[in-house]
Amino acid sequence: xxxxxxxxxxxxxxxxxxxxxxxxxxxxxxxxxxxxxxxxxxxxxxxxxxxxxxxxxxxxxxxxxxxxxxxxxxxxxxxxxxxxxxxxxxxxxxxxxxxxxxxxxxxxxxxxxxxxxxxxxxxxxxxxxxxxxxxxxxxxxxxxxxxxxxxxxxxxxxxxxxxxxxxxxxxxxxxxxxxxxxxxxxxxxxxxxxxxxxxxxxxxxxxxxxxxxxxxxxxxxxxxxxxxxxxxxxxxxxxxxxxxxxxxxxxxxxxxxxxxxxxxxxxxxxxxxxxxxxxxxxxxxxxxxxxxxxxxxxxxxxxxxxx
Numbered sequence: 001x002x003x004x005x006x007x008x009x010x011x012x013x014x015x016x017x018x019x020x021x022x023x024x025x026x027x028x029x030x031x032x033x034x035x036x037x038x039x040x041x042x043x044x045x046x047x048x049x050x051x052x053x054x055x056x057x058x059x060x061x062x063x064x065x066x067x068x069x070x071x072x073x074x075x076x077x078x079x080x081x082x083x084x085x086x087x088x089x090x091x092x093x094x095x096x097x098x099x100x101x102x103x104x105x106x107x108x109x110x111x112x113x114x115x116x117x118x119x120x121x122x123x124x125x126x127x128x129x130x131x132x133x134x135x136x137x138x139x140x141x142x143x144x145x146x147x148x149x150x151x152x153x154x155x156x157x158x159x160x161x162x163x164x165x166x167x168x169x170x171x172x173x174x175x176x177x178x179x180x181x182x183x184x185x186x187x188x189x190x191x192x193x194x195x196x197x198x199x200x201x202x203x204x205x206x207x208x209x210x211x212x213x214x215x216x217x218x219x220x221x222x223x224x225x226x227x228x229x230x231x232x233x234x235x236x237x238x239x240x241x242x243x244x245x246x247x248x249x250x251x252x253x254x255x256x257x258x259x260x261x262x263x264x265x266x267x268x269x270x271x272x273x274x275x276x277x278x279x280x281x282x283x284x285x286x287x288x289x290x291x292x293x294x295x296x297x298x299x300x301x302x303x304x305x306x307x
Contacts, residue, residue: 004243006295007203007303008288009053009081009145010041010253011122014060017087018256018267021125023167030063033265037255038069042076044258044281048292052253053300054078055122055145058085058106061113074114079299081120081145082106089125092132099135107139120300122146126179126205130195137198143304144193145250147204150212151184184212188247190304201304206249209241216252217284221272224283235287239294250303251291257284 014034019027045052054073060066074080084091085106094102103121111117121136123146136144190203207214215238224231242249256270260277267273272280291297 003296004248004294005303005306006242006249006251006291006297007053007300008050008251008253008291008297009055009122009300010255011055011083011124012038012057012060013083013087013124013255014057014066015265015267016059017057017124018270020087021089022269030059032060032063032066033255033259033263034060034066034069036263036265037258038072040258040277040281041253041255042072044285045078046076048285048288050288050292050297051077051299052079052297053081053120055081055083055120056106056110056114057083057087057124058109059087061106061109067113070110070113071115074116079120079301080110080114080116080118081122081300082110082118082141083122084124085109087124089123089127091123091127092129094131096131096135099132100139103135103139119143120145120304133193133200134195134197137193137195137200141200143201143203143300145203145205145300145304147183147186147202148179148207148214149184149186149188149204150179150207150214151181152213188242188245190248190250190306203250203300203304205252206238206242206247208238209245209247217257217287218252218254218272220287221257221275221280221283224280225272225275228283228286231283232286232290235290239291243294248303248306249291249295250300253284 014032016027016030085102119142121144126146126148128146188204193200193202220231220235258281260275260280262276
């Protein structure tokens with residue numbers, strides 16, 4: 001009997017994008033930690049012989065200082081996806097023309113940096129809309145990976161507004177971030193989407209079946225600050241429920257899962273950044289090893305292509 005499959009991806013959000021979303025100054029200079037985190041992640045994956053999908057931000061690909069790091073991802077054989085040009089989680093509020101320009105500009109810079117054309121997309125902050133899906137289909141994308149079926153969206157938004165340094169106008173602009181409670185009723189299984197401009201496949205970010213609470217790695221790191229055993233038990237439970245319900249899990253990584261306070265990148269407002277990098281990466285390794293022991297880990301493109 002063949003092993004069930006899972007996909008693994010990393011949203012390569014950069015330091016400036018976290019500062020921008022949090023409302024902190026200095027993001028306009030596009031400070032980067034890609035020269036630190038990309039080699040660390042590539043070594044981590046090479047040790048486990050894993051090929052995954054990296055969703056890149058076009059603005060990072062447009063800057064010469066990031067080109068070496070981004071080219072190394074493609075050279076290592078990983079899939080390259082599109083994570084928008086400007087990494088604005090309110091992308092779903094753009095006009096159709098703005099969405100098309102956002103995707104096209106990001107595609108051009110990413111291909112120049114990596115030599116790869118993108119056929120997969122994840123919206124920043126899981127931003128999605130019918131216009132985004134239509135544009136993706138029209139531009140020849142094979143899949144979207146922006147849906148995040150969880151009941152906790154309103155809670156995440158409340159925490160974000162409480163901790164971010166935002167003006168009244170910025171809060172108005174971001175008022176519908178992180179989705180609605182009703183998003184938790186969405187399916188966890190890959191499924192086709194038909195739009196007036198063509199079809200594509202949706203691959204949701206997996207949450208724990210039935211209860212629909214997140215269990216991607218950033219959440220596990222946060223739990224691991226309290227108890228590594230609890231974090232791994234939580235993850236095992238989520239994977240077990242995926243096996244029980246026939247869900248092929250799509251597990252998400254972020255750069256901050258591999259960075260700690262000793263790396264000097266700041267971002268102290270982000271949960272888990274009080275940890276040193278070595279124990280954090282060790283915990284992430286234990287979690288990914290649990291995934292690889294139970295599932296055949298693939299790229300998002302392979303996951304989307306499965307029947």
